[in-house]
Amino acid sequence: MTQTADTPRGLNAATLTLIMIGIGFPLTFAQSVWLNTIVAGLGLLYLIALRVSWRKVSLILLIALPLAFGSWISFWFFGTVDRWHLAWMYGSRVYAYLLLGMIVTMTVSTQRWLVSLHLHFHLPNAFVFGLLGALNMADRVRHEFRRIQYSALMRGENLRLWNPLLYLRIVLVSLNWSNDLAEAMTSQGFTENAPRTELIADPMPAWQWGLAGGLIVIYCAAAFGLRPW
Amino acid sequence: MQHANSQVAQVNPVRWTIRDVIFLALIGVFFGIIYQLWSYVYYALAATPLKPYANDMTIGVWIMAGPLAGVLLRKVGASVIGELLAAAVEMMLFSSWGAADLISGFIQGIGNELGFAATGYKNWDKLGLLMSTIGATIVTFAWDWFQSGYKAYTPTMNITLLIIRFVSIGFFSGVLVYWIRQLVAKTGLLK
Numbered sequence: 001m002t003q004t005a006d007t008p009r010g011l012n013a014a015t016l017t018l019i020m021i022g023i024g025f026p027l028t029f030a031q032s033v034w035l036n037t038i039v040a041g042l043g044l045l046y047l048i049a050l051r052v053s054w055r056k057v058s059l060i061l062l063i064a065l066p067l068a069f070g071s072w073i074s075f076w077f078f079g080t081v082d083r084w085h086l087a088w089m090y091g092s093r094v095y096a097y098l099l100l101g102m103i104v105t106m107t108v109s110t111q112r113w114l115v116s117l118h119l120h121f122h123l124p125n126a127f128v129f130g131l132l133g134a135l136n137m138a139d140r141v142r143h144e145f146r147r148i149q150y151s152a153l154m155r156g157e158n159l160r161l162w163n164p165l166l167y168l169r170i171v172l173v174s175l176n177w178s179n180d181l182a183e184a185m186t187s188q189g190f191t192e193n194a195p196r197t198e199l200i201a202d203p204m205p206a207w208q209w210g211l212a213g214g215l216i217v218i219y220c221a222a223a224f225g226l227r228p229w
Numbered sequence: 230m231q232h233a234n235s236q237v238a239q240v241n242p243v244r245w246t247i248r249d250v251i252f253l254a255l256i257g258v259f260f261g262i263i264y265q266l267w268s269y270v271y272y273a274l275a276a277t278p279l280k281p282y283a284n285d286m287t288i289g290v291w292i293m294a295g296p297l298a299g300v301l302l303r304k305v306g307a308s309v310i311g312e313l314l315a316a317a318v319e320m321m322l323f324s325s326w327g328a329a330d331l332i333s334g335f336i337q338g339i340g341n342e343l344g345f346a347a348t349g350y351k352n353w354d355k356l357g358l359l360m361s362t363i364g365a366t367i368v369t370f371a372w373d374w375f376q377s378g379y380k381a382y383t384p385t386m387n388i389t390l391l392i393i394r395f396v397s398i399g400f401f402s403g404v405l406v407y408w409i410r411q412l413v414a415k416t417g418l419l420k
Contacts, residue, residue: 024328028376066276070283071377077278079381090378100328101320110321130250131317134258138322141258161263161290162401164408170259171301171413178252185247192246 010050013108013116015208020100022216027096030223033085036092039219043099052106060102061095068094085229110135115200125196133181144173245304250314253298253307257315260294261323281386284377285394288369289401292337296361296402299345300353300410308345308361312338333372340368341402355407362403366395 010016023039030036047057072091079086104113114131117123148169152159159166222228267290274283298311316334324330344361345353352360370391373379379387 020328021332024332028332028372066272067280070275070277070280074278074280075378075381078281078383078386080383081381086378086381097329098326101324101326101330104328105320105324113321124245126245126247126250127314130247131254131314133247134251134254135318135321137255138258138261141255142262145259145262161266162405164405164412167297167405167409168412168416170256171297171409172416172418174252174255174259175418178248178255181251182246182248190247 010046010107011211012120012202012204012208013104013113014120014202014204015212016104016108017113017117017121018209018212019215020104022212023219024097024100026216026220026223027093027100031089032223032228033088033092034228035219035223036089036096039096040092040099043096043103046103047099047106050107057102057106060098064094064098068092111200112202116202116204119198119202120204124193125190126192129185129190130182133185134178137177137181140177145170148173245310249302249304253294253302253311253314254318256297256311257294257318258322260315261319264291264319265323281377281379281382281390282393284373285390286397288394289397289399289403291333292341292365292369292398293402293406295338295341295365296345296358296406297409299341299361300358300406301413303350303353305346305350306342308341309335309338312341333376336372337365337369340365343368353410358403358407362395362399365398365402366391369398370394 027036027039044057048054068091071094072087075087075090076083108116111132114123114128118125118128148166149159152165157165159169267287271283271287274280274286292312294315295308295312298314299308301307302311312334313331316330319334320326320330341361341364344359344364345357347360347364348357370379379390382390
């Protein structure tokens with residue numbers, strides 16, 4: 001019997017990850033305002049098509065505005081050549097990167113993302129379940145972080161972010177918890193490097209590989225062949 | 230604590246157990262919280278023309294997870310995988326920067342990893358951390374040369390940025406990681 005991790009919407013998580021990294025990497029070397037705008041625009045259209053909460057999307061885009069502005073104005077101030085182009089290019093790059101990330105983070109759950117990477121890119125199960133285990137403890141980690149700080153305060157120590165004692169406690173807690181969790185998982189039947197029944201179906205039709213490959217090729221051809229402004 | 234004892238002490242330079250993964254991922258979650266606190270400082274500076282300086286001053290903080298994983302687990306690939314795990318946690322829990330998180334996590338991890346590799350994975354002490362600082366400084370600077378457009382800044386500004394970056398990585402990912410390792414060693418968990 002198979003089940004889906006959550007109701008999958010849109011493209012497969014592996015396809016999206018491939019697009020995100022496959023375009024995100026060459027984007028670093030491309031020099032085009034237009035292409036940045038197109039990448040960001042297409043990303044936004046995809047999010048709109050999937051009806052992702054527009055309030056959330058606008059909030060994230062708004063929060064990134066000062067960073068894009070920082071990039072823009074730093075080239076305006078410190079740039080040596082072609083400031084106008086560079087300012088807009090590095091300013092718009094912030095949004096191209098951000099939207100490439102958002103097509104994955106805003107449309108795919110952590111579980112589906114990891115399972116998809118496992119099924120289609122052979123991410124070992126130790127990483128899939130290890131990461132899931134740790135991510136599910138995020139709230140406890142937050143709580144523990146505050147507890148570490150408060151208990152130090154009770155002894156009159158203020159654990160600042162550059163104090164090695166803070167990290168010692170983090171390492172010790174992580175060591176203990178990882179041990180407990182790994183033991184619990186093993187006792188529930190998790191075996192290292194053993195084949196597992198794949199309970200979650202995550203179909204990846206061939207056309208999606210084609211789509212990801214096609215977009216990456218088109219992007220690279222445009223960025224390094226056409227080189228628009 | 231007894232069980233934990235065997236975890237770090239047992240050094241298998243290649244194989245990754247689920248315990249290693251959970252351990253680094255949990256550290257990654259803790260780091261996510263620390264990054265959030267630092268990001269307020271970064272954010273305040275990064276919204277101004279001083280953004281490149283903000284990048285280089287805080288970079289040591291963002292890449293700490295890599296060398297820390299290296300000195301704690303002493304495995305080939307620990308810095309890259311530790312940094313990637315922290316990036317994956319960061320991506321799924323705390324930020325929307327997916328692509329940037331994973332790619333820069335990989336680049337930063339590679340820089341540290343090259344440093345430890347330069348010692349033949351034999352020195353996880355001061356020398357290893359110095360090499361990993363140098364590796365990370367060079368690799369991340371080369372990356373920002375393209376990614377953040379440092380090539381368009383004046384040479385003087387670039388030299389200043391390079392020095393700031395070296396000091397930041399040297400302190401957070403070198404000295405601080407070394408102190409943490411010393412403290413963990415004192416507990417007897419690192420044999």
